[in-house]
Amino acid sequence: MKAFSYHRASGLEAARQQAATTDAAILAGGTTLLDLAKCEVARPEQVIDITRLPGLDEITVDAQGLRLGALARMARVAEDAAVRTAFPAVAQALSLSASAQIRNMATIGGNLLQRTRCAYFRDPASFPACNRRTPGSGCAALDGITTNHALLGTSEACIATYPGDLAVALVALDAIIHLGERQVAATDFFLLPGTTPEREFALAPGEIITAVTLPASRAARRSTYLKLRDRASYEFATVSVAAGLELDAECRVATLRVALGGVATIPWRARAVEAALTGREPTPEAVREACLLAMQGATPRPDNRHKLELAPRLVARAIETLLWEERA
Amino acid sequence: MPSVTTLLTLSINGQDHVFEAEGRTTLLDALREQLHLTGTKKGCDQGQCGACTVHLDGERVLSCLTLACQAEGRAVTTIEGLAGPDGALHAVQTAFLEEDAFQCGFCTPGQIMSAVACIREGHAGSEAEIREYMAGNLCRCGAYPHIVAAVRRAAEGLA
Amino acid sequence: MTPLDPTPRRGDAGDGLGARLPRIDGRAKVRGAASYALDHPVEGVAHAVIVQSTIPAGRVRTIDTRAASAAPGVLLVLTPDSTPPLRAASTWTGEAPTQPEYRPLEHTIRYTGQQIAAVVAETLEQATEAAALLRVAYDREPAVAGMDDPAAGEGNPLPPLAIERGDAALAFAGAPVRLTAEYRTPREYQMPIEPHGLIARWEGDALTIWEHSQWLDGMARTYAEWFGIPFEKVRLISPYIGGGFGSKALALAHGALAALAARQLGRPVKLALTRPQTFTAFGGRAATRQVLELGATAEGRLLAIRQRGCNETSVDGVWIEPLSSVTALMYDLPNFSSQQHLVPVNTVLPFAKRAPGENPSAFGLECAMDELAYAVGVDPLALRLRNHAERDPQSGKPWSTRRLREAFAAGAEAFGWARRRMAPGSLREGRLLIGWGMAAGTYPVRRSPGEAMVRVLADGTVEVASSTSDMGTGAYTILAQTAAAVFSVPLAQVRVRLGDSSLPRAPVTGGSQMAGLMTGAVDKAARAAREELIGLALTDPRSPLRGVANTLAVEHGHLVPPRGEAPPLPIGALLTALGRDRIEALRDTLSENGLTPEDRYRAFTTVSSMRPPTDGDYSMHSWCAHFVEVAVDEALRSIRLRRIVTAFDAGRLYNPKLAESQIKGGIIMGIGQALLEGGMIDPRQARVLNNNLADYLLPTNADVPSIEVISVGEPDPHASALGGKGVGELGIVGVAPAIANAVFHATGKRVRELPITMADLV
Structure with a gap:
C-alpha cells in the first residue's frame, strides 16, 4: 500500500473540496478503499475520513418513504424494523451481503461505490490490461476466465460485473441517490462501461453521496431480495434478484419491479419482465414466460452460460415468493 | 512526502496506548507490530477470513480493514481484554474450551470476539442463525459444529 | 468408585489415554496467549x-x-x-x-x-x-498453463507406480457389466488460516x-x-x-x-507471505485426472478395474499424487491394472494436502462404485459389502484390523440408510430434491521412530518434551495423557513442551503418524522413568520404602506397596527424600523400527525411515464410511448439505473428544473439496486467479450441517505401541464421492469433476 496522509473531515463542504483533487479518496467504512489500496488498485495520496461528520447516518421511514443517510452502517439498516417492514428487499439485500463484521463497518454510500471483483481488475501487477483501471490499456478478461463476468451491459472495453447487493434493490425500487443538492435516479447513477469503463458512477469530482431515498409504495412493501451462490454465505452473488410486486383488485399485476445482480456490469433493471407481466394475471405460465425475458440481450461467455438459465429461474422464484406472500 | 507519522492515542482494553503511526497503518498492524497485542491474528489482510475481528465501541469489526487513525477516540477491545482482570475467562471462552471449538487455535481469537458480538446482537437464537452470523469467521480446521455448540452454550449461560 | 474415592483407578480412562478431555493448550488459545510464529x-x-x-x-x-x-x-x-x-x-x-x-x-x-x-x-x-x-x-x-493445455501432452509415464494384478484387460473385456468414466479433481490448496x-x-x-x-x-x-x-x-x-x-x-x-x-x-x-502469495509460494494438491474401467458380474461382483491416470507436476520437479492407493486395496478385486503419468506444467511443485493420493483415488473409485451400483441395480452399500476384501488384495497380507463392515453398519444405522429408495429423484421436500449418498474411505498406517524425554520433578509434576508439533491435532493433550496414565497423576500435573528443535527428536507430523508414534515414545520414556523411581524407592538407602516390599506400584502419583506394607508415598516426597530434584528418562523407538542409534539423525530429519503400511506381516489401515444427505433446489440448482454421519475405525482413540474433532475437520475440508474449492488458472498467464479467500471458497460455518461421527475401532496391536491407527487424514477420504453420489441421487446427474457447483447442474 502506498503511503497516504489521513485527514478527518471537519465538515461536508471541506470534505468535498479535499476530495475534489485527483489524488484524494473518501474514507467511509473503508472496506472497499483499504482492500483496493492493498491490491495497488487504489493509490490515494490523501484519505479523507468522513465517518465522524454528524447527521449523515440517520435512518428515517415515514409515509413518503425511506431516507438512508450515506453513513448509516449496513448492519443498522438491515436490522431496522421499519425498513424490514416497508422495504424488505433493502433489508434482505443488506443482510445477505458480506459478513456481520463488514456490515458493521461498511456504509450505505460506500456500499454503492463498490468496485468490481473482476480478478483482472484487482491484479494490476499481473494484468496491466484493464480499461476500467487504465483507460485504453485493453481488457484481460475478454479472453480470460469469465465465470464471474457479466452477460448484460457489457462492451468491447469491459465485461466486469457490478458486485453489490444493495444497489440491486435500490435500482428495482426507484431509489434516488442524493449528492448534496443534486439528485440522481439510482437507475442513472451506475454507468454502463461502453467505451469509458473507467467512469463507473455519475459522480463528479468532489461529489459525495449524502443520502439515499426510496419512495414508499406497495411494491416496495411487498418486495424481496434473493441471492444465489455456491457458498451458503459470505460470497458475492452468482445471480441475485430484487423484486417488488403490487396486485390490483382483480389480482392482476398492477406494478412489478425487477432488478438483477451478479450478471451485469451495473445493477440491472429487468424492464422487459416488468412490462410482460404488468396488467396481466400472474399465472405460472405467464410468470415463467415473462421471466424468460430477464436475460434478453445477454452476451454469454463460455464460462458463464449457466447464468442464462439461472437468472430467469431466480426471477420466477422471487415473483412466486411475492405472489405467495400476497395471497397468504 | 506523505509518509509522516503522527502520534496516536488509542484506548485498547480500557488502557490508553500512545504510539507513532502512519496514516495507512491498519489497526491490525498497529496492534500486532507496535503494541505487541498479538492475540489478534492476520489471516488474509483482505477482509475475507475474520481472524482479525476486534470490537470497536462494542461492535465487531475487521481490524485489517480499519485504519489505526479511525479508532482514535473509540474503545477497542481485543481478545486480550475479554477475560476478567483476575484472569477469569469470559463465558464464551469457557464454552469454546468445553466444546472443543477449535483445533489449531489461530482463528479462535477472531471467532471468540465475533461470537461475543453475535450473542450481544441477538443473533444466537438458533443453530441456523448462529451459522449464518458466524459465517464471516473462517476455520480451516473445521471446528464449525463445535463453534455453534459453544455459542449456543454461552448464549444460554449469558441469557 | 465411591464418592470418597473420586480419583479414577488405574485402567479407567481417568486423565489417562482414552479419556475425553479438553485440550491442555486450550486455555492459552482462547485467551489469545498462544504464541504463533x-x-x-x-x-x-x-x-x-x-x-x-x-x-x-x-x-x-x-x-x-x-x-x-x-x-x-x-x-x-x-x-x-x-x-x-x-x-x-x-x-x-x-x-x-x-x-x-x-x-x-x-x-x-x-x-x-x-x-x-x-x-x-x-x-x-x-x-x-x-x-x-x-x-x-x-x-x-x-508456458503450459495446466494439464488441459494442448501443449501439455500426455505427460511422462511413471513405471514404479504401475500395477498389474491378474489380467485386467481380459477380465474387463469378458465382464457382463462394464462401465467407463473419467474423474477429475482440480488444484486444491491447503489454506491454513495462519499464512x-x-x-x-x-x-x-x-x-x-x-x-x-x-x-x-x-x-x-x-x-x-x-x-x-x-x-x-x-x-x-x-x-x-x-x-x-x-x-x-x-x-x-x-x-x-x-x-x-x-x-x-x-x-x-x-x-x-501475503494471502495471495500462499497460493504459489509452495505446492497445493496436484490436479488429477483418471479414467476408470470397471468390469463386474451382473450381481455387481468386481472382476476387473483398469485405471489410467495422471497428475500435474512442475516442469522441474516430481510430485506424485498416487491415484491407485485406494483403488488397489479397497475391494476384493482379482484383476487390476493401473498406470499413471505425470504431466509437467508451469506451476509451483505440488505437494501434500490432507491424504495425498488416497483422496483423489477414493473420489474416482467410490463414485465409480456408485455408478456400478446403479448399473446392476444393487444398493450402493450392499454392493460394497458384496465386494468386501477379507485381506489386502494387493499385498496379499491379512489386515491388522479392518472394522469397515462395522463402520458401514453403524453409519447406516445412525443415518437410516435402510429407508433409502434407489431411484434418483425419489426423495423430495417441496422444491428441494433430496439425495442420500455414501462412500468409504481409508488411510494407511505409517510408522516412524520417535523420541521423548519424560521428567518427574520433586513437586510431583511430570514433564514431557519432544520436538514434535501440535497443529491442532491434540498432541499436547494426548502426550500429557500418556504420561498421566503411566504415573497415574491428574492431567494438571503434567506439563508438555513441544515444537522446539532443541528438544528430543521427532519425525514429520504428517501421514497421520504422529499420535501413534509419539504416544509410543512418551509411554516408553515414562515407563523408564517410573522403573527408575521404583528401583530407587526399593533400593536407595534414603528411601522411606527401602526394604518394605519387593515391588511397588505407582498409583495416583504415589508409590504404593502392593499389600499395604507401608502407606503410599507421594512421588515428590520420594524425590525429596532422595535429595534429587528430578528423575528423567530419554528414550527413542529406533530399535522398534529396525533402526540403530547411528540412524538417529537421518531417521528424524528425513522421511527415509517411514515404514509403509505393509511392512511386516500385516496390511494396516484406518477405515471410514460416510453417509450424507444433500438438498438441491430443483429450479435453482444450489446444493446444500443437510447432515452427515461418519463411522470410522482408527483403532484405539487416545482422546475421543479430540479425535472426533479431527475427523469432523477432515469431513468439512471434504465438503469444501466437493462443492467449493478449485484453483482457477488463467490460460495465458498460468496464474491462479482466485488467489484469495473471497474467491477460493473455503466452507463457512453456514455451509456445514450437523455431523455425527461414530468410532467403531478397537486397539490395533500391530499399528502402534498403544493401539491407535491414523486419524488426521482419514476423515477427508471419501467425503467428496459421498457428496457426489448424493447429488446424483437427488438429481440423476452424475458429475465427475470437482468441485460440483450450480453450473454443473443446470
Whole structure:
C-alpha cells in the first residue's frame, strides 16, 4: 500500500473540496478503499475520513418513504424494523451481503461505490490490461476466465460485473441517490462501461453521496431480495434478484419491479419482465414466460452460460415468493 | 512526502496506548507490530477470513480493514481484554474450551470476539442463525459444529 | 468408585489415554496467549516482503531497484543478481543434492508466482510499498498453463507406480457389466488460516527461527545445510501452528531469504507471505485426472478395474499424487491394472494436502462404485459389502484390523440408510430434491521412530518434551495423557513442551503418524522413568520404602506397596527424600523400527525411515464410511448439505473428544473439496486467479450441517505401541464421492469433476 496522509473531515463542504483533487479518496467504512489500496488498485495520496461528520447516518421511514443517510452502517439498516417492514428487499439485500463484521463497518454510500471483483481488475501487477483501471490499456478478461463476468451491459472495453447487493434493490425500487443538492435516479447513477469503463458512477469530482431515498409504495412493501451462490454465505452473488410486486383488485399485476445482480456490469433493471407481466394475471405460465425475458440481450461467455438459465429461474422464484406472500 | 507519522492515542482494553503511526497503518498492524497485542491474528489482510475481528465501541469489526487513525477516540477491545482482570475467562471462552471449538487455535481469537458480538446482537437464537452470523469467521480446521455448540452454550449461560 | 474415592483407578480412562478431555493448550488459545510464529516479540526486527513473478516461464532480464531502494525505510533489496547462493540441501526424502548451490532467487522463471525478489525495510508498511516499486523486465517463453493445455501432452509415464494384478484387460473385456468414466479433481490448496511466515535471527553463527513447523527436525536440517552450519546451531521454535494440512512440513524459499537477509543485515527479519502469495509460494494438491474401467458380474461382483491416470507436476520437479492407493486395496478385486503419468506444467511443485493420493483415488473409485451400483441395480452399500476384501488384495497380507463392515453398519444405522429408495429423484421436500449418498474411505498406517524425554520433578509434576508439533491435532493433550496414565497423576500435573528443535527428536507430523508414534515414545520414556523411581524407592538407602516390599506400584502419583506394607508415598516426597530434584528418562523407538542409534539423525530429519503400511506381516489401515444427505433446489440448482454421519475405525482413540474433532475437520475440508474449492488458472498467464479467500471458497460455518461421527475401532496391536491407527487424514477420504453420489441421487446427474457447483447442474 502506498503511503497516504489521513485527514478527518471537519465538515461536508471541506470534505468535498479535499476530495475534489485527483489524488484524494473518501474514507467511509473503508472496506472497499483499504482492500483496493492493498491490491495497488487504489493509490490515494490523501484519505479523507468522513465517518465522524454528524447527521449523515440517520435512518428515517415515514409515509413518503425511506431516507438512508450515506453513513448509516449496513448492519443498522438491515436490522431496522421499519425498513424490514416497508422495504424488505433493502433489508434482505443488506443482510445477505458480506459478513456481520463488514456490515458493521461498511456504509450505505460506500456500499454503492463498490468496485468490481473482476480478478483482472484487482491484479494490476499481473494484468496491466484493464480499461476500467487504465483507460485504453485493453481488457484481460475478454479472453480470460469469465465465470464471474457479466452477460448484460457489457462492451468491447469491459465485461466486469457490478458486485453489490444493495444497489440491486435500490435500482428495482426507484431509489434516488442524493449528492448534496443534486439528485440522481439510482437507475442513472451506475454507468454502463461502453467505451469509458473507467467512469463507473455519475459522480463528479468532489461529489459525495449524502443520502439515499426510496419512495414508499406497495411494491416496495411487498418486495424481496434473493441471492444465489455456491457458498451458503459470505460470497458475492452468482445471480441475485430484487423484486417488488403490487396486485390490483382483480389480482392482476398492477406494478412489478425487477432488478438483477451478479450478471451485469451495473445493477440491472429487468424492464422487459416488468412490462410482460404488468396488467396481466400472474399465472405460472405467464410468470415463467415473462421471466424468460430477464436475460434478453445477454452476451454469454463460455464460462458463464449457466447464468442464462439461472437468472430467469431466480426471477420466477422471487415473483412466486411475492405472489405467495400476497395471497397468504 | 506523505509518509509522516503522527502520534496516536488509542484506548485498547480500557488502557490508553500512545504510539507513532502512519496514516495507512491498519489497526491490525498497529496492534500486532507496535503494541505487541498479538492475540489478534492476520489471516488474509483482505477482509475475507475474520481472524482479525476486534470490537470497536462494542461492535465487531475487521481490524485489517480499519485504519489505526479511525479508532482514535473509540474503545477497542481485543481478545486480550475479554477475560476478567483476575484472569477469569469470559463465558464464551469457557464454552469454546468445553466444546472443543477449535483445533489449531489461530482463528479462535477472531471467532471468540465475533461470537461475543453475535450473542450481544441477538443473533444466537438458533443453530441456523448462529451459522449464518458466524459465517464471516473462517476455520480451516473445521471446528464449525463445535463453534455453534459453544455459542449456543454461552448464549444460554449469558441469557 | 465411591464418592470418597473420586480419583479414577488405574485402567479407567481417568486423565489417562482414552479419556475425553479438553485440550491442555486450550486455555492459552482462547485467551489469545498462544504464541504463533509471527507473534514472538523480537527486538529490532526488520520486515521483509516477497515479490513474485507475473509470468509463467522465461527469465528475469532486469529488476530496476532504484525507486524501491530509495523509498523510506528500505534496508535491503534482494534480487537474483544481488543474492548470494546458499549451499544445496539434501531432499526431505534423504537424497543428496544434485547441485552444489541453492539459489532462493533465480533468473529462470518456471511458474507464475515464483519468488523473484524481496525487500526489507524498517516497517511492514514501508517494505510493502517498496516491493510494489520494483520494475521487473522479463524475457518470456512459452508456458503450459495446466494439464488441459494442448501443449501439455500426455505427460511422462511413471513405471514404479504401475500395477498389474491378474489380467485386467481380459477380465474387463469378458465382464457382463462394464462401465467407463473419467474423474477429475482440480488444484486444491491447503489454506491454513495462519499464512506462512517466519522470524529469523542470527547470533554469531547460530540461527534461531520462529516458524510454524510440522517437522522441526527436518526443517532445521534444511536451514543448517543451506547455511553450512551444524544442525545444533539451528534452533527452530514452533510451539503453536495455525494449521498446516501438509503445507508446513518443509523449509521453503522465502524462509531461506529471511534468514539470508537477517544475516546480511545483522538484525532479525520477519517475513510474512501475503494471502495471495500462499497460493504459489509452495505446492497445493496436484490436479488429477483418471479414467476408470470397471468390469463386474451382473450381481455387481468386481472382476476387473483398469485405471489410467495422471497428475500435474512442475516442469522441474516430481510430485506424485498416487491415484491407485485406494483403488488397489479397497475391494476384493482379482484383476487390476493401473498406470499413471505425470504431466509437467508451469506451476509451483505440488505437494501434500490432507491424504495425498488416497483422496483423489477414493473420489474416482467410490463414485465409480456408485455408478456400478446403479448399473446392476444393487444398493450402493450392499454392493460394497458384496465386494468386501477379507485381506489386502494387493499385498496379499491379512489386515491388522479392518472394522469397515462395522463402520458401514453403524453409519447406516445412525443415518437410516435402510429407508433409502434407489431411484434418483425419489426423495423430495417441496422444491428441494433430496439425495442420500455414501462412500468409504481409508488411510494407511505409517510408522516412524520417535523420541521423548519424560521428567518427574520433586513437586510431583511430570514433564514431557519432544520436538514434535501440535497443529491442532491434540498432541499436547494426548502426550500429557500418556504420561498421566503411566504415573497415574491428574492431567494438571503434567506439563508438555513441544515444537522446539532443541528438544528430543521427532519425525514429520504428517501421514497421520504422529499420535501413534509419539504416544509410543512418551509411554516408553515414562515407563523408564517410573522403573527408575521404583528401583530407587526399593533400593536407595534414603528411601522411606527401602526394604518394605519387593515391588511397588505407582498409583495416583504415589508409590504404593502392593499389600499395604507401608502407606503410599507421594512421588515428590520420594524425590525429596532422595535429595534429587528430578528423575528423567530419554528414550527413542529406533530399535522398534529396525533402526540403530547411528540412524538417529537421518531417521528424524528425513522421511527415509517411514515404514509403509505393509511392512511386516500385516496390511494396516484406518477405515471410514460416510453417509450424507444433500438438498438441491430443483429450479435453482444450489446444493446444500443437510447432515452427515461418519463411522470410522482408527483403532484405539487416545482422546475421543479430540479425535472426533479431527475427523469432523477432515469431513468439512471434504465438503469444501466437493462443492467449493478449485484453483482457477488463467490460460495465458498460468496464474491462479482466485488467489484469495473471497474467491477460493473455503466452507463457512453456514455451509456445514450437523455431523455425527461414530468410532467403531478397537486397539490395533500391530499399528502402534498403544493401539491407535491414523486419524488426521482419514476423515477427508471419501467425503467428496459421498457428496457426489448424493447429488446424483437427488438429481440423476452424475458429475465427475470437482468441485460440483450450480453450473454443473443446470
